[in-house]
Amino acid sequence: MSREQEKDLNVFLKQVDKVSELVQRLNSDDAVIREEALNEADRIISATNDNDEVEGTRTKVNRTLTNTNVGLQGNALYQDVQENPNTSQDYLLALLEKDARDRAKKRKENKKLANALKRAGNEAFAKEDYELAIKYYTEGLEKIRDMQSLYTNRAQAYIKLDKYEEALNDCKWALKHFIAEPVKQLG
Numbered sequence: 155m156s157r158e159q160e161k162d163l164n165v166f167l168k169q170v171d172k173v174s175e176l177v178q179r180l181n182s183d184d185a186v187i188r189e190e191a192l193n194e195a196d197r198i199i200s201a202t203n204d205n206d207e208v209e210g211t212r213t214k215v216n217r218t219l220t221n222t223n224v225g226l227q228g229n230a231l232y233q234d235v236q237e238n239p240n241t242s243q244d245y246l247l248a249l250l251e252k253d254a255r256d257r258a259k260k261r262k263e264n265k266k267l268a269n270a271l272k273r274a275g276n277e278a279f280a281k282e283d284y285e286l287a288i289k290y291y292t293e294g295l296e297k298i299r300d301m302q303s304l305y306t307n308r309a310q311a312y313i314k315l316d317k318y319e320e321a322l323n324d325c326k327w328a329l330k331h332f333i334a335e336p337v338k339q340l341g
Contacts, residue, residue, distance in 0.1 A: 276307065
């Protein structure tokens with residue numbers, strides 16, 4: 155291992171220890187400790203978001219999001235509203251309700267696919283085919299972006315391949331999501 159790789163590994167391991175300790179404090183029975191840990195996590199995430207740099211690495215994070223979903227534009231009701239501006243409120247509400255149902259159905263389908271890809275990734279990981287595991291976890295994340303276990307599983311595969319910066323980025327995302335939904339994730 156080169157000196158630079160060793161340095162990166164040490165920085166990564168210190169950050170993993172810091173994240174691990176923070177997660178333990180977030181799980182504390184003491185409300186004061188949990189609140190302090192939550193504030194510290196918010197500070198770390200805020201600093202990362204402000205700088206667009208991951209602390210202790212040479213990595214810059216690109217947080218640009220592009221919505222590739224067609225959404226309402228592909229919806230026939232939406233097109234009707236665009237063509238007839240005198241549409242009633244009831245019709246608009248029906249449009250919104252239908253769109254919400256369609257989105258919920260699509261998310262449910264995507265979650266099912268993401269879980270199947272997670273299982274495939276876990277099987278590849280168990281066979282020590284870490285590249286394939288990363289491929290499956292990444293495909294799962296394309297289906298559902300906020301599935302924490304896909305990020306942490308992919309981070310483990312990255313670690314096995316000595317890709318510490320990628321692993322750290324996935325861990326930070328998972329921690330950020332964990333903070334958004336604290337105790338629910340622990341059960």
